[in-house]
Amino acid sequence: MSESLREPLAQAPTWSRTIVYHASRDALGPKTDVILSRLGYQMLLPETFEAMREEHPDLVAEMLVVDERRLEESEAYRQDGAGPPIVLLTGKQGASGDDPRIVGAVKRPAGLHDLYRLMQQVFEDVPRATPRVATQLRAICESGGTSWEGRVLSLSENGCLIRSPEAILLGQTVQLELVLPRSEAIALEAEATYQLLPDTGLVWSAIDAGSREALGRFVTQTILA
Secondary structure, three states: OOHHHHOOOOOOOOOOEEEEEEOOHHHEOOOHHHHHHHOOEEEEOHHHHHHHHHHOOOOOOOEEEEEHHHHHHHHHHOEOOEOOOEEEEEOOOOOOOOOOOEEEEEEOOEOHHHHHHHHHHHHOOOOOOOOOEEEEEEEEEEEOOEEEEEEEEEEOOOEEEEEOOOOOOOOOEEEEEEEOOOOOEEEEEEEEEEEEOOEEEEEEEEOOHHHHHHHHHHHHHHHHO
């Protein structure tokens, strides 16, 4: 049983978004609810949500994650004909456009990345496709025949933010050797796509399946730590 969905919380809510979950626990991938909660999207079972509202009347459901077979339960959240946005957990057929509250659908069992991407699209002005974690990882960089050591300050499956003693120009291609804890070094090719001074944002332009899996595993383990 996932810790996120297990028990009512007595303290005042401190997370960013409140998500109410109308589905069986096995409709989510392993640890998906826990990781989303660590990322600020607190997943609550309906009974937990109602128990918390007794102590915190201002608490509102900002999104519903609903099994398509239990969609009628979402009617309890309607106010003035509207209600919170709904992500539907479906079979292969997906969702129809009949209900304007439905903003997306994910096939059961719903994985972290698909749900995270939808939540980002709904709630964030600058959405991310994959979770990102803060790090202090050593990276060996090479570009134009020059090599140097940089420091990766944040990392996702899609890219990183790096602090570099060497200037990295926008559009420049950089080869990185990234050393993850308890893992072999990963060789990556990246392009500089933005600056967050004094640091540079890199997006992977070439990554094999094994390296992507290793990055995803590191991000997940860091969130759960």
